[in-house]
Amino acid sequence: MTIHDRSALTATAHAADSIAFRLNGADVVLSEAPDSRLSEVLRASLGATGTKVGCDAGDCGACTVLIDEAQACACLVPVGQIAGRDVLTVEGLAQTLIGAALQQAFQLHGAAQCGICTPGMLMAAYDLLRRNPQPGERETLDALGGVLCRCTGYLKIVEAVRDAHRFIGCGTATSPSDGPAIGTRLARLDGAPKVAGSERYGADSAPEDALWLRAIRCPHPRARFTLGDCDAFVEARPGLVRVFTAKDVPGENSFGIYPHLKDQPVFSAGETRYRGECVLAVVGEKEAVEALSIEAFPITWEPLPAMIGSAAALAEGAFTLHDFVPDNVLTRGRVERGDVEAGFAQAAHVAQGAFETGFVEHAYIEPEAGYAKRIGDTIEIFACTQAPYMDRDEVARVIGLPLESVRIIPSACGGGFGGKLDVSLQPMLAVAAWVLDRPVRCVFSRIESMISSTKRHPSSIQAKAACDADGRLIAYAMEGDFDTGAYASWGPTVAGRVPVHATGPYKVPHVRNLSRAIYTNGPPSGAFRGFGVPQAALAQESLFDDLATAAGLDRLDFRLINAIRAGDTTPSGQTLEASAGLAECLEALKPHWQRLLADAAAFNASKGRTRRGVGIGCMWYGIGNTGMSNPSTMRVTLSQDGHLTFWNGAVDIGQGSTTVLTQIAADALGLPVERFDLVLGDTALTFDAGKTSASRQTFVSGRAAEAAAAALRAEILRLTNAGPSARLALEGTTVTVAENGVVARIDLAALPAQADGTVLEGIGSFDPPTVPLDAMGQGVPYATYGFAAQIASLDVDLDLGTIRLNRIVAAHDVGRAINPMLVEGQIHGGIAQGIGLALMEEYLPGRTENLHDYLIPTAGDVPPIDIILVEDPEPLGPSGAKGIGEPALVPTAPAILGAIRHATGVTPRQVPVLPHRLWELLRAKEGRS
Ligand code: FES
Ligand code: FES
Secondary structure, X not given: OOOOOOOOOOOOOOOOEEEEEEEOOEEEEEEEOOOOEHHHHXXXXXXXXXXXXXXXXXXXXXXXXXXXXXXXXXXXXXXHHHOOOEEEOHHHHHHOHHHHHHHHHHHHHOOOOOOOOHHHHHHHHHHHHHHOOOOOHHHHHHHHOOOOOOOOOOHHHHHHHHHHHHHOOOOOOOOOOOOOOOOOOOOOOOHHHHHHOOOOEOOOOOOOOOEEEEEEEOOOOOEEEEEOOHHHHHHOOOOEEEEEOHHHOOXXXXXXXXOOOOOEOOOOOOEEOXXXXXXXXXXXXXXXXXXXXXXXXXXXXXXXXXOOOHHHHHOOOOOOOOOOOOOOEEEEEEEEEOOHHHHHHOOOEEEEEEEEEOOEEOOOOOOOEEEEEEEOOEEEEEEOOOOHHHHHHHHHHHHOOOHHHEEEEEOEOOOOOOOOOOOOOHHHHHHHHHHHOOOEEEEOOHHHHHHHOOEEOOEEEXXXXXXXXXXXXXEEEEEEEEEEEOOOOOHHHHHHHHHHHOOOOEOOOEEEEEEEEEEOOOOOEOOOOOOOHHHHHHHHHHHHHHHHHHOOOOHHHHHHHHEOOOOOEOOOOOXXXXXXXXXXXXXXXXXXXXXXXXXXHHHHHOOOOEEEEEEEEEEEEEOOOOOOOOOEEEEEEEEOOOOEEEEEOOOOOOOOHHHHHHHHHHHHHOOOHHHEEEEEOOOOOOOOOOOOOOOOHHHHHXXXXXXXXXXXXXXXXXXXXXXXXXXXXXXXXXXXXXXXXXXXXXXXXXXXXXXXXXXXXXXXXXXXXXEOOOOOOOOEOOOOEEEEEEEEEEEEEOOOOEEEEEEEEEEEEOOOOOOHHHHHHHHHHHHHHHHHHHHHOOOOOOOOOOOOOOOOOOHHHOOOEEEEEEOOOOOOOHHHOOOOOOOOOOOHHHHHHHHHHHHHOOOOOEOOOOHHHHHHHHHHHHHHO
């Protein structure tokens, strides 16, 4: 297969036939090529875009529908085969009692996060519940096994499916609405369209007259290329309109995260640096673009030697990938404190080791998709993104426009996890739409998404740790090389964040943590849930297990002795003022730890090929950008016609910020959540809330939302001369303010209005107080940190090297849980991704570029998870809240590796711990023993 291969089923291959079937109970007659995919026909011809497409290959299950009451992947079904049959899609689910109940249950259990898998999940679950309305857990897991979810960790989905029978005939889902919103398990405010299938993702909307764009990408890790006569190629193919190359970019042919590092071309000019790099785009009518044979394209490749991996890029005589970095070292990071050599010299116990991790793919179920539309001298982009304002800035540079001439309208985002922080299709869509003055749309294929997008940085880490005879940590040193691939992306962020976190959430007086981001000919490594901290934690936690053993201490006790607490100073020289709840997390885990250890001991007492192990991992995570400004601004308004509107520029990629920020705003204002109209993440309408990354939206945008709502409340109180304890109500166009039996009223209709109808508004901003790091990494990199500890229990088959997870117990200090249900969902999802990192996921360019070969955890791979929320309030946070997105993932893989070691006595130092790797370690141990 070439990387451009479209699969055997196409929409264009054969003449159309008249095909009649029933869709959601209604008769449909279509003229379609019989070999067209049913998924494509549903979406493109019938507008039933609730059926999602994540892979077009039968791997993800997002397209699951029922055909004659049997589950099927619509992407694998030629529409000719459904003539005369009944098709049920998510759009028809609400017409059924069971389907409507399932939708309710998904809402109230928080089973939909980004929601892109939700239609497929619902259909698979519906199929199960029709046969058995109250299924057991095993049966449910089996029924959902064909549908992948990257967000939820599946547990809330399974809960919802098993609980759905209680909602049969119950009407619309409701959540708690009386009293304070903060702390309640409020159903997602954006959840209804997700469960109905009406949510609009990047591929679900485009102007009728939009042309299609298809990128042509390099099949080699490095190559020179020459283009033939593209114009003649286009002219010879009816329906093609134009080819765009580097010379067609009106502004700067480059993009990148950092202002001084715009190193990635929109279209390569002459030489490519990674497999999957975009060299040009073909635009035309959909059928013509889809039918294009890439092999016929007039392009000649000259493959060049490539540097694969950091070691190759650092080797003597390695060529230079980018002229501005002759040694291929993009960035160096450093945190140094105390005298690390003196620390090691006085230690009673020393542990050291080398650790390796590989590329990890985000594998969001929604491939990149969207459209661009030129409107006079401005351009609009509708696409999935985590960072609309950054996208705006990039597109403005590429087209050569002022910022205000670019409008980014984020679509619903079908998962991101850091992978949609970089622009993908936005610049090339903008170029094409701008030049042609016609709307242009694009939907990446699964393979295209995987080869072109950023990855988690592979790492090579050498680390050394030391403690005294009592087990108190004295010194820690690490040197980590992070393969940042062909372009910078978030490489500097990773190199900067790792040294700050690499010692873990512990008191260590002598520290030297060094990192490098290395340019190679790999795919660009970027942001992925944790920005390098998960890789560093694997090394550090493993060595701390060594030290605990050497000091004769229980592994949990060792961590408790050394846990950093409020009042302690970090390796960056920052004294933690408050909300450092690791010790509380560990204390909360202790009974679980002891129980699971006893269970493992009892299990292992009987000899056999399966051994049980228990491991523990801890983490801390700085919330927001590292030592730099990352403000957010929010607005809450009342209009003349009585609408209360929350103008919220934070993009909800599934984590729940839309709901959480509204809960915060509601309590700060004193009106219920359901009174708010929401305007979300549109650069023309909302203030810049910053990007959705670094676990920052609850903390940073939450504070801004709180301030905005409080400012509006203050204005209302000022107008009515009321005190801070007054109760507000909004009826029609009247705001009622009651205090001590006195009621005052504001008639909004009588107030002078701004152009948009606003009569009262509150605007609030927050920028976490930080101090940039100096040359030794000293400063205040983050205003606050999340803390967590997780325990994993698992079984290892000593003959096969396979692993089965039994249970994970997770204790997280989140400050205040604004919405405990959504917090739990983040923890479940983070743990599932941590399982993938530890045991399954390895992106190998050219080999694992689809969801068949690149394995992510399925419903059956995630064990029961017990969650303990430790709410140590952060004084700076909104109602004490911090963040949870990334902290959820970081401790999982260390806990799993610790459990493998406990079970087997071997110490994995490379992830994923695939069966063959563990098998080799076990055989090597046998050889030694
Ligand atoms: S889109 Fe059909 S299985 Fe993935
Ligand atoms: S909610 Fe399942 S993929 Fe996002």
